[in-house]
Amino acid sequence: MSRTCPCGLPAPYQDCCGKLHRGAAAAATAEQLMRSRFSAFGVGDAAYLLRTWHPAARPASLDLDRKVRWVRLEVLETTGGSVVHTEGTVRFRAHYAERGRPGVLEENSRFVRLEGRWVYAGVV
Template sequence: MEVMSRRSVRSPATPKTPVACPCRLSEPYDKCCGRYHFGAGAAPTAEALMRARYSAFVQQDEAYLLGTWHPRTRPARVDFDPGMRWTGLEILDTSDGSAFHSTGTVTFRASFRGGSLHERSRFERVDGAWVYVDGEFLS
């Protein structure tokens, strides 16, 4: 006589609804900024890195933020405000920052509950990858 295990029979997993990317592009998170966070390549432009870094702030992904910060300006750690709730990103302007450049700037407005942050960020390539250097707060 054959002994059968008493495993429960499960129905196939229900596909998960794709989670929208915090950067607000039309792709779901795992195909947009998430692919950079998970290590499936580097952001190809300064703007793409800006979007991925914003999404990393939303996700509180310290490793990604530190890994994409220029070594000469990188802090020892990222202090996240536990009460901060990011609500949107708007890219206002870009200058250079493509595959043909070694530097670039991205001007953006990042909204949070109760206000917004308006900044012009500078980016450079280090070993071929875009990294955040620093930013200037704008009014």
């Protein structure tokens, strides 16, 4: 039995964000990229996070905190970011647990197309 994707969509991880993480598909929308990045935090895929970060803002390396468990994602609002746009934003609320204590990160992220692919460009 497959585990459900951490991004919150009702699909198995391998058929949802897993295919983006493996490089078998690319995000079609800014929201799909945002969801796949949340899932990458959830499964500890730092390489995917770096690959999908705009080069102008991307850190040289990324060490994910293994004490943080990402548990749920709420997409609150999107602007642009569709298959016909070149820019978009996704406002979201990411729920996590750190050492058993719940926490929430709320952010409005900006995404742009770079060489035909969506990348994370930073916080609005």
